[in-house]
Amino acid sequence: MGNAQYKLYYFEFKFRAETIRFIFEAAGKPYEDIRFAQSKWPEYKNESPFGTAPYLEISNGSQTLKLGESIAIARYVARKFKLAGKSDEESAIVDMYADLITDLMNQMVRIFVEKDEDKKKQEQDKLQNELVPKCFQLFEDRIAQSKSGYFVPSGLTWVDLYLFNFIDIRGDKVDDLLNNNCKHVKKLYENVRTNPRIAAYLKRRPVTPF
Template sequence: MAPNYKLIYFDAPGRAETIRYIFAVAGVEYEDYRFPKEKWPELKKEMPFGKVPVLEIDGRQVAQSNAIARYLAKQFGLAGKSDWEALQSDVLVDTLEDLKMSMMGPMREQDPIRKEEQKVKVMKEVVPYYLSKFEKIVSENGGFSVGSELTWSDLAFAVSLDYFEQVYGGDALRPYPALKGLKDKVHALPAIADWIAKRPPAPAKP
């Protein structure tokens, strides 16, 4: 009997979206439980480590977005065709996480001058450093991040690159055609295109 899945997250794409992409590609039903930010202080007390996303599997809660995604990828045949490919997917997703954390740095800076300096450095040095390396890997790998077929790391890249374009403009990936091609290829998958068409719109920022 198939497990019952319930994904708990804010009413936004965020860290839950790669998990949603995995469910979509796998064609597996789940409860996409979204809650408004006002409800978080109370709901936080019920989460294993006080953070989301959390996935309930037959009522048992597990935390950490990448751990959840990696587990589901293994269950649904999206973790690569070998242990080596699975390892490479982990490496790329974790490195993508390093880039995200670097990009978050300026947002936490309170001093406006240092904030702007950090922002410029991230965009001129850090982002090109990582994206150029990812670009080389995808280009040399025939359009996939790992192996010769879709893996969960492709889905993670598609989610992050889509957000990157939303924040920095539609031309942000022009220097990285292989990465843009990967994102477009994932979004052209019927299951993903269907999910994007029907998913709730992200709440407008105040």
Template sequence: DAPLGQLPYLTVDGEKMPQSIAFARMLARRFNMAGSNELEQTRTDVVVDTISDLQNSYYLKVFKATEKKDEVIAKFLSEDALVHLERIETILGLYGNEGFSVGNSLKWSDLHLFDVTSIILTLKADILDKFPKIKAIRKTVESNEKVAAYLKSRPETSF
């Protein structure tokens, strides 16, 4: 029943919308989390795409691994993850301010960063120690009143 035969999808006005980044971007615009002008929106998209590179690497290498999973995880953490985290840290230095990925307010890129790094942290709890900008954004997101309430009440899942 999913439009592309996969999850997630979002139903909006009776229409099923596939592709999570596309509908996240739509929701960000709807709830004023995409950026206040065209340049800020583009910067936010750049940050999201850079984070998505890490997410896609995780899915392709770790999540899909069927054999020698411990070795695959170790290699991912020591190579791919670090390269992507360094790129994210760099782009945050260009566009962000203390605790925000773009500008001075919470954007959907901050939420995306929190989500993707939460998965990576389950593999190695100290992997972000050398990435202070990423850690600052995580702190901003988890201290947001609405996010904190959600995190406190959400069900435990393996994903």
């Protein structure tokens, strides 16, 4: 699909679609960013492969492919646009650390959907006091080892954008995440934030709560 056209469908917020948007932006590849209100979801749901969002529609002439599942989409476009690592080994490292970030994202979802306030607090405490410190130390060690300011020696990949998104959507907790024990994570965050294409996107993207 060399001359493919891409349409990304998601709700009017960042969360699971933002890493995919970042990949398109970092690669300088055009795509249609279709954001819809949650009330409009029934109109789109039947078009999604799994009835979930985000989903990506890829068109090339008479051929159309639809992909669901945010991480599958991210991996696909990252491979397409050379943001998945320069070797099989780098790609494996990228995937491995991306799975850790997915664990953090899934914990955020559990907190969001939990109705019981006591359980919600337990899940928040688990994220803040257990999962984040453990994962961020692993991120810190890996970025330090790569010596590039990113997860792998060859430079920017989609896992860097994924970690940036996780930090970015934490809003007022960003400073807590980027503490003095995370100087390499902080450097990666700044590297992504100041990437010219990402910086341009951050200036024009819609303001959303998360």
